[in-house]
Amino acid sequence: MNNLLKLSFILIALAGGFFLDELIKVLGIKHAKSLPATNCSVSKVVCVHDEISIIADKDITQPLKPTKIDVYWPNSKQDYLMLTLEGYEMMMGEVMFRLDKTSHHSFSGEIILPVCTENSMTWFGQLTDGEQLINTSIRMEQ
Known part of the structure; x- marks a missing residue:
């Protein structure tokens, strides 16, 4: 059971990392530093x-x-x-x-x-x- 739990967390972390960029776009989170519009x-x-x-x-x-x-x-x-x-x-x-x-x-x-x-x-x-x-x-x- 302990190994199954560890494997589940690893799979969730990998999937989260894989889809993180899309999730950030969907949620509208902006990069902390952004270049000014008039540059x-x-x-x-x-x-x-x-x-x-x-x-x-x-x-x-x-x-x-x-x-x-x-x-x-x-x-x-x-x-x-x-x-x-x-x-x-x-x-x-x-x-x-x-x-x-x-x-x-x-x-x-x-x-x-x-x-x-x-x-x-x-x-x-x-x-x-x-x-x-x-x-x-x-x-x-x-």
């Missing part, structure tokens, strides 16, 4: 949001290799912008980068993302001048 993906293609434009020197960044980011922010009176990022697929803490003013409405800086055990990862966060913020994401691959 500016940082790449070699200019992303424009509320007259603010963001562009990087590469489409996909690599860990421990610098990626240059340029931002045109026409209404900012600040001397720098702050970019805050955190990993989407894996908890790696929060990283912050400062983008300094290079001309009247332009800012520039380099980001260097940490090494991850995954082959690829999305970093998401916000770019702000202290008054307004833009949701951003950056794709990283090994």
Whole structure:
């Protein structure tokens, strides 16, 4: 009887794991971390949001290799912008980068993302001048 009970629990656990994804969809449970709906993906293609434009020197960044980011922010009176990022697929803490003013409405800086055990990862966060913020994401691959 004891072995039968153990086998029953094992079968229930296996079946639960197999159908867990469908069960989550049916129940409407959302992932704890979700990317914002309005998201500016940082790449070699200019992303424009509320007259603010963001562009990087590469489409996909690599860990421990610098990626240059340029931002045109026409209404900012600040001397720098702050970019805050955190990993989407894996908890790696929060990283912050400062983008300094290079001309009247332009800012520039380099980001260097940490090494991850995954082959690829999305970093998401916000770019702000202290008054307004833009949701951003950056794709990283090994």
